[in-house]
Amino acid sequence: MTLALRDGSGLPLQDRVRRYLLGEIVAGRYVPGARLPTEKELAAQLGVSIAPVRAAMEQLAAVGRVERRQGSGTYVRGPRIQHPLAASGSLTDRLREGGLPFATDVVASGLAPCAPAAREALGPDGDCFHLTRRFAVEGRPIALLDSWTRIVPGLADVASFPFTDGRSLYAELRARGVQPVRAWSVVEVAFCDDDQAELMGVPFGTPALQLTSLATADGRPLEWSRALYSADRLALSLGPDIGAGPR
16 A cells, blocks of 8 residues: 555655545545554554554644544544524524533632623623633533623523533523524634633643624623633634624
């Protein structure tokens, strides 16, 4: 099988191995979720040493095409989860609609004075319901959602809900007659700080997609949120129903 690596022979060997493996994945010989042969097996198949195979695997992992699982092997990643930035809706709603099994960890939940950024968006009056959740798909964290919701009539009991069963905050709001509508969103690249890196299971400074949003109800600010998404597992898609950003 060493003939498979002769194309582009001017390239470093690890790049030729990477191109070969990526070609096999694109051709469907290794489908999403499939376990790739071990580095030793691939090295023997391709007639090369383990070093270029390992480097090629690391390159493919760095761009999100494969996932290295400690003690288990290397697996082909599926396509990114599409999360449309609709004017209403939530990540939990989207995961359910897509039939994706997910787990939710509640990091913080309860009434608290609004954080400065939330207070600036929601106004200075009263406490907020603070909810921070971590979402995982296939055992790997994909999102960290931090939200601050202004307490309005009918929401006094929302702080008592555990949300560990994947309950949607927006669904709870709608059940109480409160219809959240996204007023604006800002998407940017952020770098995980120490706390975020620990929760997401990545090194400090790892790039991620950050979505800061304000939702309103009846024309008044209702919820300020900041979400951090794993850039190699989730894509944010824009539609015509997105509100304008802050001026």
